[in-house]
Amino acid sequence: MIVLDGVWKSFAGAPALRGVSLSVAAGDAVLLTGPSGAGKTTLLRLIFAAERADRGELSVAGRSLARLRASSIPYVRRNIGVVFQDFKLLPDRSALENVAVAVEILDLPRRDVELRSLQALGAVGLAARAQARCGSLSGGEQQRVAVARAIVGEPAILLCDEPTGNLDPERSHDLLALLDDIHRRGTTILIATHDPQVVDFGVAAGWRRARLVDGELLDVDLPVARPARLDEETAGFADRAAPDATNVVRIRPAVGE
């Protein structure tokens, strides 16, 4: 699904990534760990085509980004959902409107836009807060709105850049459980983090771990068996959070399978 082969990227002569090679299969969940400034965000930005690699090969869903025309970038991004530490929501608009932004670009009828947006909010347990202004939501709720926006287009890949950075431990756990739920429904997930709580959760959930230090990929773990306890904790998260959310977002099979 995501293949990096000897990728280099520099900014103003300073290398941010040094010959990174990483392969993420469809349906994988990968933790990208490392200290601040290690190159985690740069790697994510390369994957959703916000930057171009200076050297090396990078392909997403079988499509080489090095040879990608500028006019094709939007169509690549529609297959990738992105969640940021600072949520990147429009605070003066409602949760529904914020999620709808990702669907309006598809030129669908207004009714379908609203329906899909509501479904996505239901999947993250916020259907009841659809009309609330995002600025009035808690940090945890805002991040879940951001997740809803990221998955409303049913992307094959979900990228998260320090998603728990602005959340307390309890909300962080809820968010991680949501992401795990999304992963178990078939989405390929890549989470960049230096938060130990996220690392612990991910390891316990059987996610892979890739460690970046000073732009170099030092090691990549193989996936471990998923403990049954974690399945009990995270199963049906969306249903638990919103008992009446019968309209669950369909996570389509990853592209290439």
Next chain:
Amino acid sequence: MRRNPMIQLIAVGTIALSLLLVGTVELAASNVARLASGWGGDVQMTVYLEDGIAPARAQQIAAALGKLPGVERVASVDSREAYQRLRRSLGARAALLDGVEDSFLPASIEVALKPGVADVIRAHPAFERLRHTAGVEDVDLMGDWSARLRAMETLLRQAGLAVGLLVLCACLYIVGSTIRLGVFARRDEIEILKLVGATNGFVKGPFLVEGALQGALGTALAGGLLYGLFRLAQPRVESALGSLLAASPLTFFQPRELVLAVAAGALLGLAGSALALGRYVKV
């Protein structure tokens, strides 16, 4: 446009005032052109005949004039026709001629000269000989007035062109600046749109429409203001120029011309917006 109504109002108002200047010059030029045409601008010389001249002699003079090199055409105008023309030119004041004999005006021969001849004929000996020909009362070179009006029209159009170019640049700048402000105000939203996969066209579309609307509304407002000024000025100008305008009263632009102007304004706004977006919005 809903988000920054004050900025939009200022932009539209500034465009309107700029175009008002261009419109005023163009309106003046078109009325001067019409006035020049209405005075029979192509008739450069009028030969007035003596009272009581025999019709045969009048025809002889007209025929001789028609054969002269430099003369394009001649037309005889008898007393009665001259009277009727005067009545028509007086318009609403034609009643002044009530009770006046329709033969009080002299017969005349109107002569249209070939291009360039009117400028030199005054100094030509033939012109003086014509004045002293039997049966001829006077010779008047009417082309002077028409030439002056044409010169004024040319000057106005040149001034209009120069002002128009300046106004064009100003309007492009105004629209571009307003659009850039709008892009800056919506930079967060634009960033999110790019992240979720919006195309350049999707992001730029609303701004292009905004620019076109600014141009169209500004032009329409300019047209409205100009019409208001025209209605205010028309009675004063016509009163000052009197019978000079009787045959060619002042007129405003035709509806078709106004529609074309608004369409051109919309294109101007669209161009200004596209120029501003080209540099500032890229996926």
